[in-house]
Amino acid sequence: MPDNRLCISADSHVVESAEFFEPLQAMFGDRAPKVVTPDPALGPKLDLGNGTLGISISGLLQQNIDFTSPEGRESLKLGYELARPGCYDTSERLKDQEIDGLDAEVLYPSVLFNVYQLDDLDIVKATFRLYNDWVADYCKEQPTRLFPLASVQMFDLDEAIVEMERAKGLGHVGLSIAATAPPDHLYTDPWYDKFWAAAQDLKMPLNMHIFTGATPNHGLAPRDSSSRANGPMSFAGVGMTVADVIQSGVVERFPDLKFVVTEFETGWIAHVLKRLDWGYVRGGGERTFGLPRLPSSYWRSNFYATFEDDPLGIMTRDFIGVDTLMWGNDYPHGDSVFPNSKQVLSEILSDCTPEERWKMTVKNVVELYDLPFKLEGPDQANANHLPIPEVKTWRNSLPLPEVSVATPTK
Amino acid sequence: MGKPLCISSDSHIVESVEFFEPLAKLFGDRAPHVVTADPAKGPQLDLGNGKLGIGLSGFLMANVDFASGEAAKLAPRGYDLARPGCYDTVERLKDQDLDGIDGEVIYPSILFNVYQIDDIEIVKASFRLYNDWIADYCKEQPDRLFALAAIQLYDLDDAIIEMARAKAMGHVGVCIPATAPPDRLYSDPWYDKFWAAAQDMNMSLNMHVFTGATDNHGLPPAMKSGGYALASCGVMFTCADVIQSGVCERFPNIKFVVTEFETGWIANMLKRLDWGYVRGGGARTQGIPMKPSEYWRRYFMATFEDDDLGIMTRSYIGTNTLMWGNDYPHGDSVFPHSQKVLTEVLADCTPEERYEMTVKNVVELYNLPYKLEGPDQARLNQKAVSA
Numbered sequence: 096m097p098d099n100r101l102c103i104s105a106d107s108h109v110v111e112s113a114e115f116f117e118p119l120q121a122m123f124g125d126r127a128p129k130v131v132t133p134d135p136a137l138g139p140k141l142d143l144g145n146g147t148l149g150i151s152i153s154g155l156l157q158q159n160i161d162f163t164s165p166e167g168r169e170s171l172k173l174g175y176e177l178a179r180p181g182c183y184d185t186s187e188r189l190k191d192q193e194i195d196g197l198d199a200e201v202l203y204p205s206v207l208f209n210v211y212q213l214d215d216l217d218i219v220k221a222t223f224r225l226y227n228d229w230v231a232d233y234c235k236e237q238p239t240r241l242f243p244l245a246s247v248q249m250f251d252l253d254e255a256i257v258e259m260e261r262a263k264g265l266g267h268v269g270l271s272i273a274a275t276a277p278p279d280h281l282y283t284d285p286w287y288d289k290f291w292a293a294a295q296d297l298k299m300p301l302n303m304h305i306f307t308g309a310t311p312n313h314g315l316a317p318r319d320s321s322s323r324a325n326g327p328m329s330f331a332g333v334g335m336t337v338a339d340v341i342q343s344g345v346v347e348r349f350p351d352l353k354f355v356v357t358e359f360e361t362g363w364i365a366h367v368l369k370r371l372d373w374g375y376v377r378g379g380g381e382r383t384f385g386l387p388r389l390p391s392s393y394w395r396s397n398f399y400a401t402f403e404d405d406p407l408g409i410m411t412r413d414f415i416g417v418d419t420l421m422w423g424n425d426y427p428h429g430d431s432v433f434p435n436s437k438q439v440l441s442e443i444l445s446d447c448t449p450e451e452r453w454k455m456t457v458k459n460v461v462e463l464y465d466l467p468f469k470l471e472g473p474d475q476a477n478a479n480h481l482p483i484p485e486v487k488t489w490r491n492s493l494p495l496p497e498v499s500v501a502t503p504t505k
Numbered sequence: 506m507g508k509p510l511c512i513s514s515d516s517h518i519v520e521s522v523e524f525f526e527p528l529a530k531l532f533g534d535r536a537p538h539v540v541t542a543d544p545a546k547g548p549q550l551d552l553g554n555g556k557l558g559i560g561l562s563g564f565l566m567a568n569v570d571f572a573s574g575e576a577a578k579l580a581p582r583g584y585d586l587a588r589p590g591c592y593d594t595v596e597r598l599k600d601q602d603l604d605g606i607d608g609e610v611i612y613p614s615i616l617f618n619v620y621q622i623d624d625i626e627i628v629k630a631s632f633r634l635y636n637d638w639i640a641d642y643c644k645e646q647p648d649r650l651f652a653l654a655a656i657q658l659y660d661l662d663d664a665i666i667e668m669a670r671a672k673a674m675g676h677v678g679v680c681i682p683a684t685a686p687p688d689r690l691y692s693d694p695w696y697d698k699f700w701a702a703a704q705d706m707n708m709s710l711n712m713h714v715f716t717g718a719t720d721n722h723g724l725p726p727a728m729k730s731g732g733y734a735l736a737s738c739g740v741m742f743t744c745a746d747v748i749q750s751g752v753c754e755r756f757p758n759i760k761f762v763v764t765e766f767e768t769g770w771i772a773n774m775l776k777r778l779d780w781g782y783v784r785g786g787g788a789r790t791q792g793i794p795m796k797p798s799e800y801w802r803r804y805f806m807a808t809f810e811d812d813d814l815g816i817m818t819r820s821y822i823g824t825n826t827l828m829w830g831n832d833y834p835h836g837d838s839v840f841p842h843s844q845k846v847l848t849e850v851l852a853d854c855t856p857e858e859r860y861e862m863t864v865k866n867v868v869e870l871y872n873l874p875y876k877l878e879g880p881d882q883a884r885l886n887q888k889a890v891s892a
Contacts, residue, residue: 163786278725316725316742319690323791324745327781328774331738335725338735362773365814367735369769374734377571377837407772410818430784491780 100198101468102440102477105460106304106357106401106423107200109230110155110182111207113139113175118225123218128210132174139174141206144218149209150306153177158431182427185236192240195424196437196477201464202230202243203271203357205428208306210246211273219248224258231265239467242268244302249273249290249309256293263297268464269355270294274303275314275332282336283343291349300353300399300463303336305329330359334367337398341371341390346397353463356400358425361408364415368394395419399463403432404439404491409447417451421460435489441481442489449473508607509884510875511843514867515713515764515808515830516609519564519591520616522584524638525550525631532627537619541583548583550615553627558618559715562586567838591834594645601649604831605844605884610651610871611643612680612764614835617715620657620682628657633667640674648874651677653711658682658699658718665702672706677871678762679703683712684723684739691743692750700756709760709806709870712740737770744805745778748797753804760870763807765832768815771822775801802826806870810839811846816854824858828866847885856880 119127123144130152131142141149153170154162156177161167170177181188192198210222223246234241245262247255247270259270276282294301306329308314314332315325333356346352356364371390381387395416401423402408408415422440425431432439444452453476461468473479528536535553542549542557550558562579565586569576579586590597601607619631632655643650654671656664656679668679685691703710714736717723723739740763753759778797788794802823808830809815815822829847832838839846851859860880868875880886 162784163790312725314725316687316721316723316739318687318742319692322690322692322742322746323749323781323785324742324778326785327777328738328741328745330773330777331735331741332725334735334738360773360777362776362818363770366737366767366769366773369812369814370734370737370767378733379571405776407776407818407821411769411814414814490783491776 099471099475100477100480101457101475102197102436103457103460103466103468104197104200104424104426104436105355105399105421106203106403107426108155108203108205108428109233110152110178110205110427111226111229112183115206115225115229116141116222119218119222122221123215126215126218128213128218128222130206135172136168138171141209143209143213145213145215147311149206152206154429155205156182156427157429158425158427158433159435160429162429179427185233185241189237189240191426191433194434195426197424198477199240199242199466199468200426201268201423201460202234202241203302203304204230204246207246208304211248211307211309212311216248216250220251220254220258223248224261227258227262227265227267231262231267235266238266242464242466244269244271246271249276249287252287252290255290259293259297259299263299267299268466269300269302271302271304271307273307273309274305274356275308275310275336276339277309278314281339282345283339287345288348291345291352295349295352298351298465300355302355302357303333304357305333305359308332330363333359334363337367337394338371338390341393342384342386344386346393347386347388350397352397354398355421355463356398358401358403358423358430360405361400361402361415361420362405362411364394364400364408365411368414399459403430404443404489406443406491409443412447412451417447417454418459420455421463422455437477437481438484439489440478442484442487443491444478445483445487449476449479452476452478507876507878507882509887510607510864510882511605511847511884512608512610512864512867512873512875513606513831513833513843514610514762514828515612515810516833517564517612517614517835518639518642519561519587519614519834520635520638521592522548524634527634528627528631531630532624535624535627537622537627537631539615544581545577547580550618552618552622554622554624556618558615561615563836564614565591565834566836567834567840568842569836571836588834594642594650598646598649600833600840604833604841606831606833607884608649608651608873608875609833610653610677610830610867611639612653612711612713613639613655616655617713619655620716620718621720625657625659629660629663629667631655632657636667636671636674636676640671640676644675647675651871651873653677654679656681658685658696661696661699664699668702668706668708672708676708677873678709678711680711680713680716682716682718683714683763684717684719684743685746686718687723690746691752692746694750696752697755700752700759704756704758707758707872709762711762711764712743713764714740714766737766740766741770741774744774744801745797748778748800748804749791749793751793753800754793754795759804761805762828762870763805765808765810765830765837767812768807768809768822768827769812769818771801771807771815772818775821806866810837811850813850816850819854819858824854824861825866827862828870829862844885851885856883856886859883859885
């Protein structure tokens with residue numbers, strides 16, 4: 096593509112290697128998180144050192160594979176062997192960016208998600224410091240194409256602020272904080288104010304990625320284990336975080352603070368904002384909430400959300416605000432759209448204006464993280480130079496799913 | 506062509522003080538009864554277990570801005586706020602006419618809090634009393650008012666007996682808790698005999714906002730501020746549990762109705778459930794042969810008052826699953842502006858879609874005594890034509 100065209104993923108990943116965790120052994124012995132393979136059929140997982148196991152590492156490396164197919168299940172056994180070379184070699188990674196039509200990626204961790212739920216705070220701090228150094232080194236090799244986010248715990252705020260400053264110095268463009276707070280210490284609590292103030296001063300956006308809740312239930316209600324609903328409905332947890340942050344006035348007190356809701360897709364946002372606005376208006380507005388503006392207005396000035404291929408967020412984008420949406424490809428995870436990003440973008444953004452496509456694939460992410468790209472207008476977005484397909488074939492492009500099975504007897 | 510129709514699938518009765526009095530004889534101090542603990546807030550239901558229910562005045566403040574000084578002045582007045590139509594069905598028909606409404610499906614109000622009482626005998630007795638009382642009220646206008654019965658789901662044998670009794674009294678469906686107890690979700694096959702009975706009796710299962718089986722209404726216990734606004738996050742899990750656990754697959758004539766949670770959340774829920782299904786192995790591993798959204802479109806209905814997001818995403822939800830309601834006489838009600846609201850919120854819809862959402866779906870679901878005649882029958886379409 097011509098040199099000036101851009102497409103940036105606001106949600107990509109590194110997958111921490113088994114060796115990454117090894118220094119923790121010397122510090123914490125048996126309590127240290129480490130990669131183990133208790134069941135070869137499921138492949139490696141993170142042993143959290145507290146008797147629980149994390150998510151499957153193979154799933155974090157299986158992009159473009161049907162998890163449920165026999166091949167998918169077979170490949171679970173392979174673990175790190177599934178990794179594309181680009182996962183650990185940044186010059187290989189740039190080749191994958193080119194295959195997928197990308198120019199840059201904002202990087203989140205992967206295996207670390209489960210560390211957010213560990214009780215032992217010293218282990219969490221040490222693991223996150225180790226990660227922040229490790230991923231900074233990785234990204235430093237490609238300083239105009241890879242941009243890391245630092246992991247920070249929120250139980251010891253003085254340490255969190257020190258680590259945030261250190262991360263800023265290392266070149267991190269923002270922080271990953273827990274997507275849902277502990278139930279006895281929600282983000283509504285002004286106790287967090289000194290952290291919010293520091294993040295605002297340092298211009299560090301606060302990113303909340305799916306599966307990084309501070310508790311194992313990720314902010315959802317306690318439920319009988321027979322329920323399978325928690326996975327698909329996980330946005331309900333972060334929806335409460337958004338409500339808490341807005342309603343408690345955090346972004347009113349810290350008007351330059353930015354929050355990012357990552358990989359929860361976007362079809363829920365308009366509804367949540369609509370209902371929060373309704374609750375505000377019905378509940379007394381400024382007089383009783385202490386907030387001079389509608390909740391949706393705070394969303395549009397202080398929040399962002401990432402999506403891969405959610406048509407519902409696009410259908411309701413006028414209400415959400417196109418300035419708050421950023422696309423990401425989720426490379427190299429199992430849910431990733433790699434290497435089909437160009438097809439996804441051409442289909443899912445087909446009804447959008449050139450200006451809207453530019454905002455969601457270039458402008459918003461560059462401005463939010465202050466990335467080193469010069470903004471030149473809609474023509475700059477590679478998404479505006481993709482052919483718009485006559486027939487949409489991507490998995491989530493179709494607004495109306497087909498009814499595929501015979502109607503049951505009625 | 507018969508008379509034009511517009512039917513509210515979500516309206517209410519507000520139970521009177523006297524309604525609760527027989528319970529005092531049965532349960533003494535433990536009986537739910539109306540009290541005025543704080544004169545500034547007006548009357549509330551004392552649940553008999555040390556807790557107070559929702560403020561009654563809010564149930565009677567149709568078309569009042571809660572946030573205004575006026576609302577604060579009105580709150581102490583309690584039942585004095587009731588429009589005559591709340592207790593006199595002849596007056597109620599006048600309010601229907603005022604609002605351009607031809608029939609209403611009636612839910613309770615104060616009873617919402619009884620769903621969360623632990624003492625099952627009190628719950629059963631309150632619900633039986635209600636089911637008799639509301640049947641008598643609706644019987645006076647059998648072509649315009651259609652009652653739903655309240656049913657507990659802790660003692661299923663009693664629930665089935667009460668459902669049969671309600672059916673005989675003319676109730677068109679039953680109201681079950683919108684969220685199940687967390688240790689006995691609707692995914693549990695323990696409920697199967699109740700589902701089977703509801704299917705056999707053609708009784709739809711209606712789940713109204715604020716009728717959770719527990720105080721948290723299926724939401725995270727720690728959640729501070731989102732409860733009212735994000736109530737849909739509770740019932741969404743109920744829908745997911747019912748669909749994913751195969752309830753509709755086992756009982757293919759069952760019907761669930763999700764009431765007054767609005768509709769902007771539904772498309773997203775279905776999309777995410779479908780994605781989880783496809784990614785999780787589909788029919789092979791999930792135990793159901795169809796995608797979750799397909800069960801929704803066959804077995805679920807949802808009501809709305811004025812949610813434009815549900816209308817924007819209706820092609821995904823399915824207009825055969827959406828029903829409009831005016832919420833009369835509650836504080837959130839669109840009465841007496843229903844025709845204006847419908848004209849605006851359904852502006853982009855086809856005449857067929859308007860007919861589905863204001864007439865056809867509700868008539869078919871509850872088997873109401875109207876002859877269906879097509880899109881021209883919808884009052885809304887006639888107005889649109891004449892305007």
